[in-house]
Amino acid sequence: xxxxxxxxxxxxxxKRYIIQFxxxxxxxxxxxxxxxxxxxxxxxxxxxxxxxxxxxxxxxKQETMLILNFSIKGNVNIICDRCSDFFDLPxxxxxxxxxxxxxxxxxxxxxIFVIPFNEHKIDLSQLIYEYINLSVPIKRVHPxxxxxxxxxxxxxxxxxxxxxxxxxxDNRWDALKKLKNKTK
Ligand SMILES: [Zn+2]
Numbered sequence: 001x002x003x004x005x006x007x008x009x010x011x012x013x014x015k016r017y018i019i020q021f022x023x024x025x026x027x028x029x030x031x032x033x034x035x036x037x038x039x040x041x042x043x044x045x046x047x048x049x050x051x052x053x054x055x056x057x058x059x060x061k062q063e064t065m066l067i068l069n070f071s072i073k074g075n076v077n078i079i080c081d082r083c084s085d086f087f088d089l090p091x092x093x094x095x096x097x098x099x100x101x102x103x104x105x106x107x108x109x110x111x112i113f114v115i116p117f118n119e120h121k122i123d124l125s126q127l128i129y130e131y132i133n134l135s136v137p138i139k140r141v142h143p144x145x146x147x148x149x150x151x152x153x154x155x156x157x158x159x160x161x162x163x164x165x166x167x168x169x170d171n172r173w174d175a176l177k178k179l180k181n182k183t184k
Pocket of ligand 1: 082141142151152153
């Protein structure tokens with residue numbers, strides 16, 4: 001990701017995720033952000049449409065760089081891989097980003113961004129969006145309840161189990177049908 005994407009084309013709804021670091025003193029500063037349904041609406045292809053996530057950012061401003069530590073915690077509403085029903089998935093992640101002030105030919109990585117010396121603000125919305133998505137596991141299923149039973153939609157599970165049972169017992173069904181016909 002290029003730093004230009006972070007700074008330019010800021011949608012008004014995402015303005016509150018901008019940190020104006022230009023006026024900050026050298027040292028530590030804390031910021032709190034809340035991510036709600038309206039946040040995800042700004043990301044057209046987002047799999048997550050609803051969420052309730054708190055983002056704490058501790059920002060250390062130095063002469064030549066910013067060190068940002070993100071602590072992200074909350075719930076996102078996502079579709080279950082097993083029963084296709086939506087459910088609230090708890091997420092929690094900690095991430096660190098280093099923003100260096102310098103020329104564009106500085107080498108960038110996923111964790112290090114370079115922005116020009118004359119820049120005085122940074123938009124964190126895209127980053128927060130990516131961090132939230134990174135914290136969502138590949139396999140998303142309804143959690144088990146305290147008795148160790150699945151909390152998936154029971155109606156759907158019944159149908160799915162019925163389908164797989166029919167497939168695996170085709171031969172037995174056939175045998176049963178033959179038997180029935182004989183006894184008629
Ligand atoms: Zn489910």
